[in-house]
Structure formats: structure tokens, C-alpha cells
Amino acid sequence: MDSAELKRRAQKFAAEIIKFTETLPSGRALNVLCTQLIRCSTSVGANYRSACKGKSTADFINKIVICEEEADESIYWLDLMExxxxxxxxxxxxxxxxxxxxxAIFTAIGKTTKQNQKDKK
Structure with a gap:
């Protein structure tokens, strides 16, 4: 998967989460969960776009780790809804x-990039 395809996939994930949360009933607790889910799911794509513009390998790795964390956090909020x-x-x-x-994708990208950086030294 190339970076353009991953950008589209991350953005599609965020858009689908936004649309999904709009179909849910309103309630104090569910509204909070939806807000948290929207924040982290949209952060995945935003941080990946930023990573692709990284100023250095270290900057790229930092932002990829954030992508990984935000995608994993999305799982947490979905699990909590359930x-x-x-x-x-x-x-x-x-x-x-x-x-x-x-x-898993962002974890693999982070590991590979870290290993490649280590190998260059």
C-alpha cells in the first residue's frame, strides 16, 4: 500500500466514523464516547498526512507513533460503546x-522505519 492509498484509507475511516456517530441516539454518555471516537479517528489521518511531510526521520517516526496510538484509541472507544x-x-x-x-499498519511502518534508521547507523 502506498502513502496516497493509506492517506485515503485513514480519511475514509474518519469519514465513516463521523457518519456512523451521526446515526446513534443522543444521550450524555454516548455523546461523550462519540466525541472521543471522532477526535481520535480523525487524528489518525491528520497525523499521517503530517508524517508524510515530516522534516526528518525522527519527526516521521514520532507522527507515525501518534497514528498508531490514535487508531488503537479508536478501538478503545468502540469497545467501550459495546x-x-x-x-x-x-x-x-x-x-x-x-x-x-x-x-497494525502504523505499528509495522513505525517498526520498519526505526529498524531502517538503526541499520543506517
Whole structure:
């Protein structure tokens, strides 16, 4: 997967999360969970775009780690929606799967970049 495709995928994930949260009922707790989920899911793509413009390898790695953390945080909020019983598990499956895949992708990118940097020294 090239960087343009990953940018599109991360943006699509954020857009789908935004649309999904708009379909959910309003309530104090669910509103908070949705806000947190929107923040971290949109941060994945924003930080990846920033990483691609990184000023150095260290800057790139830093931002990739943030992408990984934000994708993983998305899983947390989705899990909490399920565990709290506020959202039916079957509605969350595809979003959890995509968040897990994005987490794995950014983890792999970070590890590879760190190893490549180490090998150059």
C-alpha cells in the first residue's frame, strides 16, 4: 500500500466514523464516547498526512507513533460503546476491524522505519 492509498484509507475511516456517530441516539454518555471516537479517528489521518511531510526521520517516526496510538484509541472507544451496552456489537464490527488494521499498519511502518534508521547507523 502506498502513502496516497493509506492517506485515503485513514480519511475514509474518519469519514465513516463521523457518519456512523451521526446515526446513534443522543444521550450524555454516548455523546461523550462519540466525541472521543471522532477526535481520535480523525487524528489518525491528520497525523499521517503530517508524517508524510515530516522534516526528518525522527519527526516521521514520532507522527507515525501518534497514528498508531490514535487508531488503537479508536478501538478503545468502540469497545467501550459495546461494553457499556450503548451500541449493539454488530454495528461496531467493521469499525473495530478497520481500526485494528490501521493500528497494525502504523505499528509495522513505525517498526520498519526505526529498524531502517538503526541499520543506517
Amino acid at each position: 461494553e457499556s451496552g450503548l451500541v449493539k456489537p454488530e454495528l461496531l464490527i467493521k469499525y473495530k476491524q478497520e481500526a485494528k488494521e490501521l493500528t
